[in-house]
Amino acid sequence: MKPSLNARGTLRDVAKALGISHTTVSNAFNRPDQLSPELREKIMTTARAMKYSGPNPAARMLNTGYAQTIAVVWAESLRGAFEDQAASAFLGGVAEACAERGLGMLLFQVQGTSPSIIQAAVVDGFIFYSVAKDDVTFKLAIERGLPMVVIDRKLHSRIPYIGIDNRAAARACAQHLRDLGHERIAIVSLKLNFDGYRGFIDEQRVKSSPLDLANRIKGYQDVLGKGRSKIPVRIWESPSSSKEEGRIAAENFFLEDDRPTAILAASDRLAIGVIEAARSHGIQVPRDLSVVGFDDIPAAQVVAPQLTTVHQPFTEKGRLAVSALLDEKAPLRRELPTRLVIRQSTDKPNLG
Amino acid sequence: MKPSLNARGTLRDVAKALGISHTTVSNAFNRPDQLSPELREKIMTTARAMKYSGPNPAARMLNTGYAQTIAVVWAESLRGAFEDQAASAFLGGVAEACAERGLGMLLFQVQGTSPSIIQAAVVDGFIFYSVAKDDVTFKLAIERGLPMVVIDRKLHSRIPYIGIDNRAAARACAQHLRDLGHERIAIVSLKLNFDGYRGFIDEQRVKSSPLDLANRIKGYQDVLGKGRSKIPVRIWESPSSSKEEGRIAAENFFLEDDRPTAILAASDRLAIGVIEAARSHGIQVPRDLSVVGFDDIPAAQVVAPQLTTVHQPFTEKGRLAVSALLDEKAPLRRELPTRLVIRQSTDKPNLG
DNA sequence: CGAGCCTTCTTTACCGGTAAAGGGGCTTGA
DNA sequence: TCAAGCCCCTTTACCGGTAAAGAAGGCTCG
Numbered sequence A, B: 001m002k003p004s005l006n007a008r009g010t011l012r013d014v015a016k017a018l019g020i021s022h023t024t025v026s027n028a029f030n031r032p033d034q035l036s037p038e039l040r041e042k043i044m045t046t047a048r049a050m051k052y053s054g055p056n057p058a059a060r061m062l063n064t065g066y067a068q069t070i071a072v073v074w075a076e077s078l079r080g081a082f083e084d085q086a087a088s089a090f091l092g093g094v095a096e097a098c099a100e101r102g103l104g105m106l107l108f109q110v111q112g113t114s115p116s117i118i119q120a121a122v123v124d125g126f127i128f129y130s131v132a133k134d135d136v137t138f139k140l141a142i143e144r145g146l147p148m149v150v151i152d153r154k155l156h157s158r159i160p161y162i163g164i165d166n167r168a169a170a171r172a173c174a175q176h177l178r179d180l181g182h183e184r185i186a187i188v189s190l191k192l193n194f195d196g197y198r199g200f201i202d203e204q205r206v207k208s209s210p211l212d213l214a215n216r217i218k219g220y221q222d223v224l225g226k227g228r229s230k231i232p233v234r235i236w237e238s239p240s241s242s243k244e245e246g247r248i249a250a251e252n253f254f255l256e257d258d259r260p261t262a263i264l265a266a267s268d269r270l271a272i273g274v275i276e277a278a279r280s281h282g283i284q285v286p287r288d289l290s291v292v293g294f295d296d297i298p299a300a301q302v303v304a305p306q307l308t309t310v311h312q313p314f315t316e317k318g319r320l321a322v323s324a325l326l327d328e329k330a331p332l333r334r335e336l337p338t339r340l341v342i343r344q345s346t347d348k349p350n351l352g
Numbered sequence C: 001c002g003a004g005c006c007t008t009c010t011t012t013a014c015c016g017g018t019a020a021a022g023g024g025g026c027t028t029g030a
Numbered sequence D: 001t002c003a004a005g006c007c008c009c010t011t012t013a014c015c016g017g018t019a020a021a022g023a024a025g026g027c028t029c030g
Helices: A011-018 A022-030 A037-049 A057-064 A078-083 A085-101 A116-120 A136-144 A166-180 A203-207 A214-224 A243-254 A268-280 A314-326 B011-018 B022-030 B037-049 B057-064 B078-083 B085-101 B116-120 B136-144 B166-180 B203-207 B214-224 B243-254 B268-280 B314-326
Strands: A069-074 A104-109 A126-129 A148-151 A161-164 A185-189 A199-201 A234-237 A262-265 A290-292 A309-311 A333-336 A339-341 B069-074 B104-109 B126-129 B148-151 B161-164 B185-189 B199-201 B234-237 B262-265 B290-292 B309-311 B333-336 B339-341
Touching (some): A057 B116, A085 A268, A085 B078, A085 B104, A116 A136, A116 B057, A126 A314, A161 A166, A166 A339, A185 A214, A185 A243, A185 A268, A203 A234, A243 A262, A314 A333, B011 B022, B022 B037, B161 B166, B185 B268, B203 B234
Parallel strands (some): A069 A126, A148 A161, A185 A234, B069 B104, B069 B126, B126 B148, B148 B161, B161 B333, B262 B290
Antiparallel strands (some): A104 B104, B199 B234
């Protein structure tokens, strides 16, 4: 790619062509009230003729200090984010809020990219989505001293946080199953650490997880581990949120002697995978197996049976992230409400 | 938001603190081989101590001419794009290609935003997705003279275009239905013009459409309107691609005396809506009604029955868009291959 | 032993704008 | 009638860097 930015002449060229000061040309573009309408018209005409398309954004930014753009930094694969309806909904909210404010939205993928793009980003602020505390990118962004917001993870006491009360939401899921009468319940967790582990895990791993997502599992446990009968729960950890991972997890539960009558999945995508695995094993949902998801992505209403899940306001989360970044009076930490949506994938256990 | 960019001092401040030339500091960051390792180390330490986090991106860009960022300009609501798996897949491809090249990806929504953001965008090039020929944004971008690519629409003979052969793909869909023996076939079209029309349309509207999407309908017609028996086809136009619109379209076809035995939908989202409408009318797919989609979004495999549709390589499209923008040798116009994927939503017509 | 060269920095000239202050001519009002 | 004020435009000083050329000192090598 050739340096085509200055291929079209500059503000000064236009000024020279008209024999006027370059500041006047600048004013023609930025402060129409500072010059006569006639001259302004003449300038605009000349500019068009010379194919000058307006002030160089970089130069302008150098003066004003504003990029009119905010960055969204994505910890993992952006491509994966676009495939994930939950992530997409969040990004949609950010996009919407940006559009309303006339801002651009710059997307960065951390994984596999040089962290220096963070330093090179021409932006006014950063929104971090699911990055680790010790992420280089995060540190670099802090060093830049620009406004920041972190989503779903309380990374820093001085940096605004937006998330949900995962634990309470998860409790509602588990309670729902318990109310239905389930006693053999299994859990499919999302990743609890950065080691890419896949398999059965114990309570210790949940306790020591640095991720906020662990609160979902803790929430399940809050309900299942107390009351008249403590329910021994098997937990499977999936390294990522996808149908395939959900299927793998389910297969492993199905192998057991005492197959669970219900499965709590930490995301809808996992839950959908569980349902598919059940189908291919001839296990009927919800008759033989109840499944609860988390997130309430659009697909939750498309699968058969429609998924019982926790609705979380992803779009609103995105919108609030922008607000938290730009509005001085925005609160430092904010947790959005969630609600359990009971659809068709849960029912009383079939003990026949 | 306060102007926080220069809150941390500049390259010159660091130089002054060390009593050296500012160029040397610049070199410390950009050309380590131009100075002694010891001095570089000292500079970096001082910089860190002074909370100087590296060269100002805007200033750097002003010199180098590169923003290390490309823009994706979206004609309609970006929020809608994130909800649409087809659009998301494309964006995912762009994101992936950008990440590989260490570029940022700037997203713009045209709708409802001031077009001037195009002029203000600190970018090296533009990818336009489904914008109209007379879109102001598009014109402004041309004026800026930066590299451009247009997706799915041949807007300009000199600007690279990436798309698919909609007509041929659509022919394959129609042929599939015909091969199965269908004679009463209806079409649900995507928008053919910018007037927001919803309802039955005639052939004339298809012919006069300025959009490339019209070629899907033309492709259907190619097959249905020829051969031993011309099949009279009813066409419904939906203003946007969504389940709801598909449902509305289907409802209108179901009202007719001679209900179609098959429906060709111009997108999977429409097709899924059609299937849902059928279900709520007690019409079984594919026994009573065959449905063909277009795009092969992930949801096409999640719905029951799984959708017969045309697979198009969205992610690849995104990747190629970036390549077309940056690689000098990329072809000016390129059409990607598609293929008909036959799943469970189509069958022989039930004439019983 | 001195020319030539490399290493390591510095000087100077931009990049393409914006902002604040300045200045000439004309209107206004006491 | 003359100072004050306004309209329009210009001058000047930056914004925070990069790049090319220059200079001082030490090294190599014939």
